[in-house]
Amino acid sequence: MISSEMREQVENSSLIRAMFEEGRRLAEIHGAENVFDFSLGNPSVEPPVAVKEAILAITKGEDPKSIHGYTNNSGYEEVRAAIASSINEKFNTALTQNNIVMTVGAAGGLNVLFKTLLNPKDEVIVFAPFFGEYRNYVRNYAGELVVVSPNTVDFQPNLEEFKEKITPRTKAVLINSPNNPTGVVYSAETVQKLAEILNTKQKEFNSDIYLISDEPYRELAYDQVKVPYLTKYYASTIVGYSFSKSLSLPGERIGYLVIPDEVADFANVVSAANIATRILGFVNAPSLFQLVVAKCLDAQVDLGAYNRNRETLYNALLSYGYQCIKPQGAFYLFVKSPIEDDVEFCNLAKKKNILIVPGKSFACPGYVRIAYCVAYQTIERALPGFKALLQEVSKK
Numbered sequence: 066m067i068s069s070e071m072r073e074q075v076e077n078s079s080l081i082r083a084m085f086e087e088g089r090r091l092a093e094i095h096g097a098e099n100v101f102d103f104s105l106g107n108p109s110v111e112p113p114v115a116v117k118e119a120i121l122a123i124t125k126g127e128d129p130k131s132i133h134g135y136t137n138n139s140g141y142e143e144v145r146a147a148i149a150s151s152i153n154e155k156f157n158t159a160l161t162q163n164n165i166v167m168t169v170g171a172a173g174g175l176n177v178l179f180k181t182l183l184n185p186k187d188e189v190i191v192f193a194p195f196f197g198e199y200r201n202y203v204r205n206y207a208g209e210l211v212v213v214s215p216n217t218v219d220f221q222p223n224l225e226e227f228k229e230k231i232t233p234r235t236k237a238v239l240i241n242s243p244n245n246p247t248g249v250v251y252s253a254e255t256v257q258k259l260a261e262i263l264n265t266k267q268k269e270f271n272s273d274i275y276l277i278s279d280e281p282y283r284e285l286a287y288d289q290v291k292v293p294y295l296t297k298y299y300a301s302t303i304v305g306y307s308f309s310k311s312l313s314l315p316g317e318r319i320g321y322l323v324i325p326d327e328v329a330d331f332a333n334v335v336s337a338a339n340i341a342t343r344i345l346g347f348v349n350a351p352s353l354f355q356l357v358v359a360k361c362l363d364a365q366v367d368l369g370a371y372n373r374n375r376e377t378l379y380n381a382l383l384s385y386g387y388q389c390i391k392p393q394g395a396f397y398l399f400v401k402s403p404i405e406d407d408v409e410f411c412n413l414a415k416k417k418n419i420l421i422v423p424g425k426s427f428a429c430p431g432y433v434r435i436a437y438c439v440a441y442q443t444i445e446r447a448l449p450g451f452k453a454l455l456q457e458v459s460k461k
């Protein structure tokens with residue numbers, strides 16, 4: 066018999082599976098082109114050409130042991146060195162290969178970090194709305210997730226409530242900008258204030274509080290907005306990066322952690338992250354894709370395609386009367402549900418063959434998330450449904 070914890074997980078996952086099955090069922094009835102699936106953050110834009118070229122160049126005539134074999138737990142040294150110097154160039158940091166641990170995507174990196182840092186009942190603070198999987202990642206290591214309620218005015222973190230929620234058990238604060246699900250980029254001013262609060266509280270409690278910056282959407286920023294590099298603001302910052310969205314490679318499972326020298330208990334954190342990579346069963350990040358990303362550090366997916374989707378969907382929804390702040394990054398719109406019950410609104414949308422996710426999944430009921438990483442035609446074809454939906458619920 067499976068564990069009681071996994072029994073709960075199986076029951077919850079069946080809801081997500083039900084949504085997926087529903088999409089398939091609708092596609093069979095109405096044709097795939099008439100079902101508008103905005104539920105998943107799966108990139109629709111091709112990886113840059115440089116990725117394919119790198120795969121071909123690396124695999125051509127190489128000694129297979131050197132490309133498909135085990136690597137150090139933290140990854141190939143030359144790959145980590147290339148990543149460190151690329152970050153130094155972009156953000157004027159002073160990192161070396163010793164500050165980089167290659168990971169199995171952002172999800173793998175966060176699990177390695179929580180395994181590294183958390184004792185049972187240690188608290189991890191997150192700001193709602195947040196990526197729902199954080200609940201599982203923290204629970205995997207018997208930590209406790211502490212949620213700061215959303216600031217629905219501009220979706221910057223609610224720092225007043227944050228201050229109140231820091232306790233002697235606070236081990237880490239996990240932030241994500243550009244944000245899933247809002248697309249909001251946390252401003253330099255916000256980050257500065259957050260860092261000041263953390264420094265004060267660390268002193269007050271004589272504790273180490275780690276700031277973890279989950280950055281799979283760092284490169285997906287529009288209108289020349291600057292995404293602050295957090296190690297500049299707070300010493301004990303660890304960055305979790307991923308190539309899943311920046312190079313459209315989510316299935317290849319590749320990313321890295323940046324653990325700067327200034328992080329509290331640096332040497333132990335790095336050693337523990339190496340061991341955690343091994344004992345969680347990752348052993349090392351995928352070897353071929355470590356080599357591929359090292360050759361593609363300056364490559365970019367076609368941001369123009371996402372931007373066109375963003376502009377079209379945002380402007381159209383606003384013109385119909387929906388309320389939504391304009392996202393500056395990632396590929397999500399977080400729209401106020403026109404009726405109080407966001408789950409009910411998603412069910413009504415489904416009747417128009419539009420699949421979207423209730424804000425409840427991100428600890429922010431009353432909103433819905435629309436992932437616009439889809440083909441442009443999907444947006445064009447879905448717009449009449451969005452318009453009709455709002456008209457219908459407004460009449461009720």
Ligand code: PLP
Nearest residue numbers: 106170171172196241245307309
């Ligand atoms: N963090 C956030 C905020 C995400 O949205 C996602 C994926 O959608 C992840 C982490 C996991 O990303 P990865 O594919 O790199 O594991």
